[in-house]
């Protein structure tokens with residue numbers, strides 16, 4: 132399983148003490164789908180049924196498509 136995720140951010144997001152929960156931890160999104168990046172917002176639940184060997188593109192609002200081939204523009 133793998134996924135292509137489009138991000139539009141152009142710079143860093145500062146993290147301060149308010150970003151840490153009562154347990155003293157901050158959970159960083161590893162799936163790439165969070166709307167509250169860099170923090171996990173639970174969106175990773177959408178990837179639970181991804182199949183091995185398939186690449187997915189997530190297009191927002193829960194829409195997901197399988198990618199058959201990635202083509203790169205010529206340089």
Ligand code: FES
Nearest residue numbers: 160161171174175
């Ligand atoms: S790990 Fe990405 S939303 Fe939780």
